[in-house]
Amino acid sequence: MRVPRWVALVLAAPVLAQQYDIVLANGRVMDPESNLDAVRNVGIRGGKIAAVSESPLEGRTVVDVRGLVVTAGFIDLHSHGQTPENYGFKARDGVTTALELEVGVNPVSTWYASREGRALINFGATSGHIPARMAVMHDSGQLLPRDNAVTEIAAPEQVKQIYELVRRGLDEGALGIGLGIAYVPKTSRAEILELFQLAAERRVPIYVHMRNAGPLEPGAIDALQEVLADAAATGAAVHIVHITSMGLRETPVLLGMIDGARRRGLDVTTEAYPYTAAMTDLSSAVFDAGWQQHLGGISYGDLQWAASGERLNADTFARYRKQGGMVVIHSIPEDIVRLAVANPMVMIASDGVLENGKGHPRGAGTFARVLGRYVREQRSLELMDALRTMSLAPAQRLGIQSKGRLQLGADADITVFDPAGVMDRATFDKPAQYSDGITYVRVNGVFVVRNGELQSQATPGRPLRR
């Protein structure tokens, strides 16, 4: 009997509907929101997770990921590196979204426009107070201020202009307000409070590098008191960046303060990177007189010039400070790093940037280092708790429902890694080294890492805006 064409089509339709663009088969699926930790098949269609199933699924491509962990792609809330070079290292470290939230950018719309349609992974930024202040005060620095924005008090008219630029950035879709008080020490407490008021009005978080670090006053405790008081007084949400490099030996006190503030209803979160050294620009205000004591009692030899890897002395310090450039600061005790990484309240964020292969290893190895060194080797925290601080918690901080979850309907930003082999390889001497054990990474349903190989021509990254 001859079957009419339409019957064949109708019969075929349900089968077609079951087919996925790609199936990640037989992996150990871990979702930190539902706490699912079981062998499942994940079907992806049109950039979304379309099935998480115990039974086998049909796909145009089926990849057997037996023995590997399949989880939501990592979200790096603190990524100064926003270039193809940096996105490649991020992807090989399991990161599917990299955001510039601390320093932020200005103007916001041109920053987004220059990356749209060209990025390997998802990207986004805050409206930055630092770049706004640098523009208005004609500072000659690049990422960070080095002269006028550091040394001069802004006139009332300039303060108005700075806020106007920050406001405009929010109008253009920025993810919040970026603030680095330590880099602009002449910014008054009243000006900072006004920024918190703006954040509260616009219902966006403030991402802040606090006014001071270390155990001496003015130091990390009074710096945290300033931003907690501003958050309490205005109702703004605040995220404290790199808690360990600010707190040093006082980090447990700071974490106790943040925990207490949260218990009393403040929306305050924090982050750390898993390294015993910080990095910033040597020409910035962080190295104003007294830096040795304020950074916990370190000296010239604890500074490492990123461009050459050499340790500094008084002479090279003076010369390079005039020149400006990134310097690694060996200042954070290892037990403090471990304590912060193991705290389920502390998100993992890299603070990384690499330029022509130079920089700090955190730009390449942050996430694999937590999984390999602190979860597997040292058993400082459970794998699921680590994944939560790398994906779900940052997504919640951003207020984004579709990311940070390995669930039906979520964006197909997926990281697949070998729990027995994942490890960072980047070091202070050779920072530009890809992590091991990150096997597959998909961004919006497209491979950016396949069989451990970077797919550097892929451009599935999308802008994150408010």
Ligand SMILES: [Zn+2]
């Ligand atoms: Zn910082």
